[in-house]
Amino acid sequence: MDRRSFLKTAAATTGMAAVPFAKVLPAAAAPTGVAVVAISQTINSLDIHRKGTNRPSYQIAVNCYDRLVSFGTKTMTDGSLSYDYSKIEPDLAESWEYSADGMAIIFKLRKDAVFTDGSPVTAADVKWSLDRAVSLGGFPAVQMKAGSLEKPEQFVVVDDKTFRIDLIRKSKLTIPDLAVPVPMIINSKVAKANATPDDPWATDFLHRNTAGSGAYTIARWDPGQQIVYQRNEKWTSGALPGVKRVVVREVPSQATSRALVERGDVQLAFAVPDKDARELTAKDDVDVVGSLIENCIYCLGLNLNFEPLKDVKVRQAIAYSVPYADIHKVAGYGQGAPMWGGKSTTPEDVSWPQPFPYDTNIEKAKELMAASSFASGFETTISINLSLASWMEPTALLIQEGLAKIGVKTTVDKIPGANWRTAALVEKRLPIHLENFGGWLNYPDYYFFWAYLKGHLFNSSNYDNPEVAKLVGETLHMETDNPEYAPKVKRLIEIAFTDVPRIPLWQPSLNSAMSPKLEGYEYWFHRQLDARKFSVS
């Protein structure tokens, strides 16, 4: 160890001594003030804007920062909590209104809102934060752009507590996009004090520290091991969390996670596999909350860059060869909602996702194959993402069997998680593959925008249809109560039914197993831990 890292380690040690942990505390007797959570992935940054920040790290933006607005909360039929996409609520902004011409939104900030250092939240902080979100590039910029938030010039400080966003177009996506984790409000005074000429956005500082106004602060971060949240007693954007501290432990083996929650050593195992969810539901001392992931479908992608898959009859034949029910049973353990067996080839409403009009029908599949230009079958590969092998591998094997029945010979190709993105989404070079895109903003047109337009990231099928492009262009920013909206979206769905560049298998659910003592678990579209409403009885 060199001197520098030794000093850092020493500093970290003294830092942790400041955390008022009980020195000796048997886990089973954890005081009500603490919730322990097991997650399976690692948190690699405290800054969602940084390049390379992975998805599990988004929870920091949720728990340690506030935004201008937030989504509401609703109680589901099973008693669990879910965010409510249909309701936008105040967060740091107490109110907002459109300008007369509708081309600007004016936000009034709450007077009592303060950052953790006690300084008030001002419009200057908001501008600095949103400027940062659109300027650092990468995923944050892309997500902001989805809400038509593209340039720093759009963000205007009117006065200390008044903030304006100038719109480049009217879009239904702008306000919801301000409620996703990305446009979090950072304490710009603290951040600027830690910025350097090389690093004007203080990425180095905010990578390791938080400077927000959110429900928690970070008491400790041991990369690769745990993160400890400490309740922010000055939080003003909601009722204080019922726990003083939340310990998030990284437990890579999911079998271990399950054992931990079953034995009561953790209060929550976040995102457990479908199989565990099904089995733990039957146990008394563990509660399982399964939430359908909105706007997300597990599907089979057929790449139109490959000759046989260009033929729509081949694609439909494949759609009829898939053993849907078996897949849902053995790969999905019956969790989530079926996306096959739709009644009609024309959609009745704009609900999305909705079942496609296909079912397992080998006879029909054979007929379609015979009528195609590849009647004698062909050979290709089914690619799966190694990181998602738990559902993709059994799914691929069952699809492989189904395909064999209609003369399509396949080999299953496992691709390591890091290469997956490049191969499937960037280069789009996988002939048949499994795909799991879900859109954060819950509109069908938003899903189509990402997954059915040529060149767009999640269109791993290289699907290209001018009519779809036109319809998406028209509906993407249109308010849903516009009378033209529903017919156009129905047409989009109808095209997806017939053309099937993506064959939906099922809509997955996010399952978490928890102790009955833990309350306030809430499902969010971002599928990360929200500990803001936690309490332990």
Added chain:
Amino acid sequence: MGGLARFQLVGSRILQSLPALFGVVLVTFVLTRALPGDPAAYFAGPAADEKSIQQIREALGLDRPLPEQFLLYLRDLASGELGVSISTGQPVIEELARRLPASLELTIGALLLSLAFAVPMGVLAAMHPGRPIDHACRIIATAGVSLPTFFTGLALLFVFYYILGWSPPPIGRLDYAYLPPDNITGFYVLDALFAGDIETARAALGQLLLPMITLALFTLAPIARMTRGAMLQALVSDFIRTARASGLNRRRLVGQYAFRNAMLPVVTTLGMVFSFTLGANVLVEKVFAWPGIGSFAVEALVVSDYAAVQGFVLSMAILFVVLNLLVDIIYTLIDPRVASDG
């Protein structure tokens, strides 16, 4: 052999190891570059566009030709710079400094445990060759090495944590309720003992126990086999025969003369077994959520995290070289004859 000669021996050993270290650096570099992943695309995160991926490629220097990248890497190495791990977002040197003690604590603990059982087993077997006790020792040791470590680990976990509840929850080096002791050696058990904190030391040892047993089972065989072989040879050597003929007490004969001589080859293999155990760590750490360098390396390799893989391999190679040097030095200290063929 004088002090100077010994010093020269150590010096020449270090010089000899330099080409191997360079070879490791070169091979690792080539190997990581051959990994099929694109770190720039990974680093850019989900939904990043081609432009931002290209920016990152330039920022990471990945757009330059490979030989140039290699020279830049060597330059960084010379100044002690190992780069930043993409997957954990931390400087590699900090990651290694934090994780190496965890792995070493586990490995050394396992080796000590293994020695405590394997050496007596080997001696016993050698004293009764061909007898049931010999076969029993052989079967136990061989069975241990015949099981994949991840399987043993999970099976132990299942029985001792899940069913019986004797073992603490497998969530790393210390239950969340305990504070890690002040950093002196980096080994939690020792550090807690130094601080006089028996409770924490016990908790840390509790976490350590199952992974340690898993690894120890795996190393039982080579050590027991080596001890048995060396002991057998020592027992038939001339000086023991002479001693026996002169009527020396059997216990003293075995315990003092034969055993001491037999320990020489055991010490030499220990270095090899150690590095082999460090390798087996990779899998055990994953099962027990142990925050060591092995699990770090696996994750890094899977996501094509160049800097992390390179840093890991290099540090292991250096460790290995140092270890062999130590073994050599210990060996020359015990047995002066060796110096001649250094």
Added chain:
Amino acid sequence: MADASPSMTTSALTAPQPNFWRRTQHVLASNPVSFVALGGFVLILLAGIFGPLLAPYDPLATNAAVALQPPSFAYWFGTDQLGRDVFSRVLVATRLDLMVSVAAVALSFVVGAAIGTLSGYYGGWTDRLSGRLIDTIMAFPLFVLAMGIVAALGNTVENIIYATAIINIPFYARVTRAEALIRRNAGFVQAAKLSGNGGLRIVAIQIFPNALPPMAVQASLNLGWAILNAAGLSFIGLGVRPPTPEWGIMVAEGANFIISGEWWLALFPGAALMITVFTFNLMGDALRDIVDPRKRT
């Protein structure tokens, strides 16, 4: 297994002796464990050869209706999450696992022996160069090197074999080099040299055969290790492609089902793996007793 006993390298200074068979009989008779090992080996070999014929079910055929059934009369070892018969899969996997380990060991045996004898016999630059090469491999954490090779080249059966072979080369190279060093000045080599034999010929005919016995011991011990190595690669996702049955992958995947109570998924392939490695290791021991009798006194 990293087992480079100094005594082993100097063993069998002379060519295999005529009483080899007698000693084999003696070892087998005096050591019932070795006898058991031999029996086990024959069984495994038979399973490897006839496994696909004996399997009661198609090891690849899925049947969602009987997924995750515990062992029963119809399914001796139970079924996996896709309803495939675990017994058939374990049986059929024998051939692939044997093939991987035997191929890997054979490859490292040949390459290691070539490097070792040549560098031991010629010395000088050949020796120094190969020495550095071997040192480099040895300085790697071996399992991680194997991981790196498979990750870089792609996870196919061939690449797993190459990776396993590469990390084993140093053991063979060292053993043969030591033998060659000792023998290059021995009388019978000198005599061959005087009678006009070329260097390569001497290496092939006089030196290499003498290095065979200790190498055979090493190889036998290595076979088990090669299987474990492949299993470890499977555990971190770098194994053979699905749906090919392979013990390592089956244990690795089954391990996730232990906590939820489906123990048979990991236990049976794990047991097959263990018995095989166990047999190879015991065989290695017995073989050593035969070629290196001093170890048994």
